[in-house]
Amino acid sequence: MIGCFVKCGDHSSAFDLMNAMMQLGLVPNDVTFCYLLRVCASLKCPNTVKFLAHDMIIKQGLESITMVTNSLVDMYAKCGHLDAARKLFGSLACKDVVIWNVMIAGYVHNGNGLLAIQLFTEMQRVRAKPDKYTFASSLQACAMLGALDVGLQIHFLIVENELDNNVVIKRMLIDMYAKCGNLSDGCKIFGDLQNNCDVASWNSLASGYIVRGDPAAAVLLYEKMQKQGLQPDDITYTWALKAYAAEADFSEGMALHDEVIKKGFETSESIGSSLVEFYACSKLLDDGRKIFDNLPVKDLVLWNVLITAYMQAQMPLLSLQIFEKMQVEEMQPDNFTFSCVIKACGDIKDMVSGRFIHDQILKSNCQDDLATGNSLVEMYGKFGNIEELYSVFQTLMNRDVITWNTVISVLIQQGMCFPVLELFERMQDDTIDPDEVTYINVLKVCTSIGTVLEGRLLHDQILRHGFDLHMNIKNQIVQMYIHNINLQEGYRVSIPMEEDSIQCDSEVDEHNLHETEVLCSGCSLEMCAEIIQSEKANYLAVLNACSSFGAIAQGMLMHDEIIRYGHDIDLVVGSTLIHFYAECGKIGEARTVFDMLPNYDVVCWNTMIAGYTRHGEYLEAKRCLEAMGDHGLIPDVRTYCSILAACGRTGEGDEGNKYLKSMEESFGVLPDRxxxxxxxxxLCREGKLDxxxxxxxxxxxxxxxxxxxxxxxxxxxxxxxxxxxxxxxxxxxxxxxxxxxxxxxxxxxxx
Incomplete structure (x- = not known):
């Protein structure tokens, strides 16, 4: 009788019958306990009931029965007691495929795809043979994680085990490939199934198209689904509404809404959210609001959809009103909610509400969220409250390029140009790469305050990072140079260009010989700014001078000119640049220059190896020596000087001796003093004095x-x-x- 109730899904009646049975003093057997455990898992019984059932099983000595143990693990897993389930699972000396399946499915059921995959891997390691249920759960875990590589391996095992024609497995493969973004393979399997695809498979594939940003394909899939006479479910209507909204096909979307009403799906939370989103896209927010108000249950996603819809419609005040209503109904906001309403406060300059919501964010421990932090910085910027903006900015645990750009933009609006340059340096020290917005803003500052040197250095950086092709940046660079042209106009007009070139050539060589740092740096600046068509010898002279003095700024300006006029592919210039950056402590930049050269000679390799040795990167120096041989180049005397020095720093005497012997034996290079x-x-460093x-x-x-x-x-x-x-x-x-x-x-x- 109990079994009949369980099989019919009437777990409450089954539980009542078992309770009556035990009150009569009848002792349950192993089959009864299995039914009881299934009922406990289904009804989410109190922990006391579950533990009591387990205790009774132990007392009656039934725990060793495989069927009972499997049911216990299944109950604990389905009720979220994963530690208890795993402990019981681990205590089993012999594990059949059923218990492996129960544990893997338990992890998937609780949303822990990673542990499910790890357990599947462990199952493979102990050579337990998986079945179709194992593969189905493991594919679910891959879909949950977006783990395409693991999914492909599991697909291979499915084929190997001759289960690839199983309809359930094929449906799970479609779901996995769709959720992992591999729609081409998903479509192939979908096509193989033909008329055996269930609604879930159609939903998986269509949702994949929506995520990939291809709503047109999703619409076609929905139309094909209708032609085949398949009945859509609530998930189908959810993605179909999103697809019509994205395609701006509002007439079809409204027709779909009518169909939803006829089938009684309108009160579904997921469809309700999609309908509100659909009407927001169609600019019919009043209709969307009516749907929202009529929904009996509103989850957080739905509240966020409506708040976002009002923000996108430039109605920040209504967004705040919905937020207030949300709190009245005791719905707890999340990071997304906070980031939206903080932006709304900034848009309408509502400082009181902004501070109040900021306080809520702190109490909810949401201040470390990146989007929320960025919204707070932007809000205080719109208030013009620089002090509060800086305070928030300094306390942010996470900062991206948007955060830095926001602060820089606010400072520019407030006319605080010099702090922008400092902030730009800090940003890069924080390993944040500038983007187009950053460069435009900093170029504006250089234009405004007439900082020629900073502007040229910035132009150089823009060239290096490939942003010079952006039209907005190009325009801003032109404006910067035009704005600052009067600063150098007198020099341009008073000295003819040819005389200038001769004068600077001789001056640079002289300064290089005498190492007159200030004059040389000044002259190279003038040359970079005024003498565009300089000879290669000038570049080499200035770069060598900059190397001697550690004049990194001037050297980088010269590098800028070298790039502009095509001398960066010259091997001699390239070697000199590598030497310059290595001498100035920029070994990463040196390697970048090296990698950009079209080909290499021995001098280039020697310069790079010497640079690595100087900076203590001895392993890289040795790798360069090996790569040099791979390029068919023979090391020379200077190469081995650097390599032996590297061996000396790392105390590798045997290695050094090997290199010393190989010089003459392998390459015919005679060792010198x-x-x-x-x-x-x-040898002295190793203590081998004899x-x-x-x-x-x-x-x-x-x-x-x-x-x-x-x-x-x-x-x-x-x-x-x-x-x-x-x-x-x-x-x-x-x-x-x-x-x-x-x-x-x-x-x-x-x-």
Whole structure:
């Protein structure tokens, strides 16, 4: 009798009958308990009832029966007690496919697709054979997560297990592919099913088209569905209304509304939301409001739809009124609601409501939401309250380019130009990439306050990041240069261009030789601004000067000119740029220049390797050496100097020795004094002083100060005074320079 009630879905009657049975003192058996557990899962019985049932099962020794255990796991999973279900699942020594299916389905039922996939993977690892129910639940989990790669692997296993012709599996595959955005594969399976597609499959595919932004395809699917005589459900009407709204086909949408009314679906929450959204798109908000007011139950999504509809219709006051009504009905707002109504407060300059809602946001712990934070910044900007704007901005945990752009725009509106430049630097320090809006705003500031240097640097950055093709940015750059032309007009007119070129050529070379930083930097600025068609030698001279002085701004300006006039593909110029950026601490920029070169010679590779070595990126230096060989180039003396230096810094003596030997054996490069010095230094760093001494004495070259100094310092640090003294005496005999004697004498005092 109990079984009949359960099979008919009358779980309340089944529960009452079981209760009466136990009151009569009748002891339930394993089958009765299985029915009881199914009823508990269905009726969401109190925890005390569930735990009591489990306790009775244990006392009667029925827990070891597979059917009972499976029912227990199923009950706990369906009631949301996943920890209890997993604990019981894990305690089983032997697990059949049913218990695996119950646990995987439990995770899916509770919206935890990731754990479902992990359990499916574990099932594969222990070689448990999945069935159609396993695959169906796992595909649901993939659809939930949008995990297309895993879904493809499961599809392969389905084919391997010869279940790909199963109708249920095919329907789940359609759903998975549609929700993962792979509509082409979804359509193929949909076509294979032909007349076996249920309404759910049509819904899955059409919803996929809506998400992809192809409402026309969804409309065609709905029309095809009608021709086949399939009866739409509430989900069908939901996506069909969205499709007609997106296509602006309002007559068909209204006809669909009539059909919804005839079938009694109008009070459905999901259809109600779609109808309100549809009438908002058709600019018939009064009709949408009537539908909203007549709905017996309104969820948060529906409230948000109406609030958004009024905002899109430029009716912020009505949005706030709906928000107030929402709170009267004790519906808790979410981040989306707050971001909309905060924007409404800013639009109508309602500071009182804005502050009140801001306080609500703080109490609801929604202040860390990105969209809400951006709306708050924008609102205080519209109020003109810079102090409050900065306060909110500083406390935001998450900031994107929109956040920074909003603050920059507000500062410009308030005439606070110089803080904009500081904020622009901070933005990039915060690893936020500027977009078109950012560049236009900062260009406006440079135009307004006449900052030529900042403007040129900004122009250079725009070129590097490929924003120079944006028409709005181009126009703003032109305006900036036109606005600031009077600042340099006297210089343009008074000095003929050819004389200018000759004068700057000689001055730059002279300044480079004497390392006169200020004059050289000033001259290179004039040259960048005035002498457009400069020779390559000028670029090299200025870049070398900038490298020596660390004049990054001037060097970047020169790089700008190099790009503009096509010299950036020249290998000599490219190598000089790599050296400049590496010397100025910008190894990332150096690599960018390197990667942009059309081809490479040994000098380019050497410069890049030396840069990596200087910056302590020794692994990258070695990778460059390998890549150099892949490009068919033979390393030279300078290459190995850098590589041996890299080995020295990382203490890889054996590696360094291997490179030293391979120089001559593999490439015919004879080691010189510098290579031996690097190896001596390397061995000293490793504490191999005997080997270092032997190498120094056996070197075919006269020992130089660097090698002697390395060895002498090593002896001193290891406290070996006798060998240190011997090394010092040898060094003094072979040293010919006064400076060498002076240094070694200083070292000798410490030996």
């Amino acid at each position: 510098w290579h031996f010095t690097c190896m001596i230094d390397l 080997k270092a001494g032997i190498l120094l004495r056996s070197s075919p070259f006269s020992p130089d100060v660097s090698g002697q100094r390395a060895l002498l310092s090593a002896y001193r640090s290891h406290g070996d005074k006798s060998l240190g003294r011997e090394c010092y005496d040898t060094a003094m005999l072979t040293s010919s320079s006064n400076s060498s004697e002076h240094y070694l004498s200083a070292e000798e005092e410490n030996v």
